[in-house]
Amino acid sequence: MDRKYDVFIESERGTGKKLGYILPIINYISMIQESDGCESTDVPVAVILMKDMDVCKEVELKISKLYPNVKIGHLFGYSKDINMINEIYKDCDIIIASIVRFIKVIEDDNFSSFKNAISKTNFIVVEESEELVELFWDNYLKLLCCDFFNRKAPEQIRIFSSCGLVDLTPEMFMKKYAQDDYVIMKFQNNVDCPPKESTKPFPAFDAPDIHKKENVFGKNFQDFVNYSDIIVSRPQHNIIVNNFTNNQHFTSNRSYNRHSFPVIYDGYGTNNFVDFLRPRHIVDTFSNNYCNLYYQEQKRVQQSPITPLEEPRIISQFHSDQNYPDYLIEEVEDNELDSLSFMDSFTSTGILRKLGVLKINIFDSFNKLLEILKSIFEMDNTFKVITFIKRPEGCKYASYYCRCHGLNSRAITRVHDTDNAKKNLQFFEATDGAVLFVEDKYKNSLIRNLRAHVVITLNLPDTEDDFEEKIRYLGDVNGNGGLFIIMGTRDTVNKEWIKRRMNNMKRGVF
Numbered sequence: 273m274d275r276k277y278d279v280f281i282e283s284e285r286g287t288g289k290k291l292g293y294i295l296p297i298i299n300y301i302s303m304i305q306e307s308d309g310c311e312s313t314d315v316p317v318a319v320i321l322m323k324d325m326d327v328c329k330e331v332e333l334k335i336s337k338l339y340p341n342v343k344i345g346h347l348f349g350y351s352k353d354i355n356m357i358n359e360i361y362k363d364c365d366i367i368i369a370s371i372v373r374f375i376k377v378i379e380d381d382n383f384s385s386f387k388n389a390i391s392k393t394n395f396i397v398v399e400e401s402e403e404l405v406e407l408f409w410d411n412y413l414k415l416l417c418c419d420f421f422n423r424k425a426p427e428q429i430r431i432f433s434s435c436g437l438v439d440l441t442p443e444m445f446m447k448k449y450a451q452d453d454y455v456i457m458k459f460q461n462n463v464d465c466p467p468k469e470s471t472k473p474f475p476a477f478d479a480p481d482i483h484k485k486e487n488v489f490g491k492n493f494q495d496f497v498n499y500s501d502i503i504v505s506r507p508q509h510n511i512i513v514n515n516f517t518n519n520q521h522f523t524s525n526r527s528y529n530r531h532s533f534p535v536i537y538d539g540y541g542t543n544n545f546v547d548f549l550r551p552r553h554i555v556d557t558f559s560n561n562y563c564n565l566y567y568q569e570q571k572r573v574q575q576s577p578i579t580p581l582e583e584p585r586i587i588s589q590f591h592s593d594q595n596y597p598d599y600l601i602e603e604v605e606d607n608e609l610d611s612l613s614f615m616d617s618f619t620s621t622g623i624l625r626k627l628g629v630l631k632i633n634i635f636d637s638f639n640k641l642l643e644i645l646k647s648i649f650e651m652d653n654t655f656k657v658i659t660f661i662k663r664p665e666g667c668k669y670a671s672y673y674c675r676c677h678g679l680n681s682r683a684i685t686r687v688h689d690t691d692n693a694k695k696n697l698q699f700f701e702a703t704d705g706a707v708l709f710v711e712d713k714y715k716n717s718l719i720r721n722l723r724a725h726v727v728i729t730l731n732l733p734d735t736e737d738d739f740e741e742k743i744r745y746l747g748d749v750n751g752n753g754g755l756f757i758i759m760g761t762r763d764t765v766n767k768e769w770i771k772r773r774m775n776n777m778k779r780g781v782f
Contacts, residue, residue, distance in 0.1 A: 278430040278450040280442050283459040289433045290334055292457075293397050298339040300394070301365050305341065314389045316345065319367045321374055321416070322399035323409070328368050331399070335366065342366060347373045367393075371404070371412050378420055392425040401432040405440060406663055411761060417449040438663075617656075618747030621723050625746075625754030627777045631765045632731070638673055641730060641759065645679060648726055648755075649705045655753070656700065656724040657707040658745050662732055667709040670730075674707060684719070685711040693718055725753030731760040736769040 281289050297318045304317070322328055328348045335342055347369030367390060378387050396416075398404065404413045421428065430451055437445060446454045632640045641659070648655055661667045664685035674681035680703045682696035697718060700708040710719065712732055727745050732738070739758075748754040758765060 276427050276429055276452070278432075278446065278452065278454040280432045280434065280446050280450075280454060280456045282434045282436060282442060282457070285435045287459060289435075290331060290399070293395075293431045293433060294331070294335055294338065297366070297395055297397075298335060298342055301342055302339060314363075314385075315392050316364050316367050316390060317393065318365070318395035318397060319369065319374075319390055319393045320397040320399065321369055321371045323371055323403055324400070325370055327399060328370055332368050335368075344368060347377060371398075371409075371416075375412055375415065387420075391421055393428065394425070395429050395431060396421055397431045397433065399433050400435070401445070402434040402437050405437070405445065411763065413449060417451075422451075617749070618723055618725075618753070619749050620754075621747040622744045623746060623748065623754050624743050624756055625748055625751060626756070627773060628755065628757040629765050629770055629774060630757065630759045631762060632759050633761075637731060637759070638670060641670065641728070642674060642677055642679075644728070644757065644759070645674065645707055646677075649679070652725070652752070654704040655726055656704075657726040657728060658722065658724040659707060659709050659728040659730060660712045660732060660742065661709055661730050662712045664711050666730075667711050670709045671707075680706040681709065682706070683709040683711075684714060684716075686714055690716075690718070697722070723747035725749075726755045726757065728757045728759060731764050733764070734758075736773075739769075739773075 279293075281292055283289050301317050320331055322331070325348045328346075332344055332346075335344060343363060343365045345364035345367045347367060377383055398413070398416075401413070403409060417430070421430075428451065430449070432445070432449065434442075434445075440448075442456045442458070446456065630640070630644070645657060645659075648657060659670065661670060664687050667683040667685050671681045671683040680699075682699050684693045684696050688696070693716070696708070700706050708722075708724070710722075712729075722745055724745060725747060727742055729739075729742065734742075739756075743756065746754050746756060758770060
């Protein structure tokens with residue numbers, strides 16, 4: 273713990289990231305407990321935050337197995353907050369919390385002493401951080417990193433664990449949420465490493481002058497020959513994590529149960545191992561057979577004659593759905609789109625007739641969306657509605673949720689193969705009073721002619737250019753239609769360009 277760097281860990285799911293941060297923390301706790309001058313304190317050593325209660329239980333189980341002497345406090349589940357906090361005050365080492373429950377507690381004025389204590393913790397761990405930069409979860413992360421924990425303890429270390437960011441690079445993420453300088457760790461399926469005897473701990477170096485946050489192994493170090501093996505993934509699929517406390521290396525023996533592929537040329541003249549240290553180049557290499565495997569699996573799914581309607585297929589276990597590259601999305605020939613004549617149903621298209629802006633609570637966004645959709649179809653049960661949602665999981669859940677409440681709904685996302693997407697579009701075209709959920713980043717010629725009476729965006733971080741682009745999906749019949757609804761949290765709907773557009777609409781300026 274000599275150098276207080278914030279840490280970003282990125283690796284595929286199931287590769288040992290949790291052990292990567294648990295082991296150094298419990299090692300630190302064990303050293304404190306074994307030291308002669310150990311004193312009881314109400315400040316926990318670590319606060320571990322995550323989105324899912326099941327993940328909270330998983331992390332607690334791992335910690336308990338590795339070090340039974342550690343005292344764990346809970347902030348998740350269905351117990352009352354006051355009972356949990358009274359339990360935590362009994363000399364707790366680690367607090368494991370669901371992020372929603374944690375936010376609820378720190379916003380409660382009745383727990384001021386508790387909040388003061390936990391804000392000074394040594395370690396803050398944010399699990400599944402890639403999901404906390406999406407939609408309304410970003411508000412939570414900002415509140416935690418930029419407000420509640422912001423420089424309350426100068427020696428504090430923030431650890432962000434991720435399976436893979438979508439719209440941000442690790443450096444962009446850390447410049448936004450790290451407290452000071454940071455280290456980025458990214459692991460591959462298989463990396464041919466330098467010889468084992470060359471592996472060494474982080475080199476000592478003098479702290480730089482006061483400066484903006486930066487990746488200490490990006491811009492502060494230029495000689496990658498001397499520091500190239502700081503953190504590597506062994507060919508046996510074991511993750512090596514450098515322990516800052518005592519310079520030991522811990523190995524997480526979690527097998528991938530996958531094929532191994534060599535690493536391709538990384539753009540810096542290296543074929544054998546990944547360069548972790550070049551400025552602005554924090555591991556962007558993939559396996560040689562990676563794209564071919566994805567493409568073959570995609571073709572196999574598309575050719576299946578029994579692929580069920582509205583069932584997205586996870587096409588490759590090597591590639592998470594949020595990272596599908598756009599160039600792998602198949603374009604459809606024009607003659608395949610002849611039957612999808614959405615524009616024929618409207619007298620005019622691409623014209624904004626009405627604009628509505630609705631501020632929603634982050635906890636009930638889908639309930640509010642359902643209310644809006646029901647009111648639209650009560651107004652006119654022949655209307656068609658397109659709703660843009662950021663992630664494919666959100667689209668699929670929204671479609672299922674609406675169908676459970678009696679609405680005609682379908683979804684198209686990047687995890688739908690072309691046949692399924694086309695069937696869902698055909699259903700949308702042929703059905704009056706239907707809603708289609710579209711992933712915001714979906715780019716396919718299938719939706720080129722897509723039009724609807726109403727377009728809704730659900731808490732998207734859109735710019736005015738994005739808004740103008742989505743207006744083209746509007747259609748109306750002799751002025752009946754052309755309604756655009758922006759639904760979002762306070763930060764989303766209070767953007768200056770939205771206020772300006774609303775004022776213009778009130779004055780009759782479209």
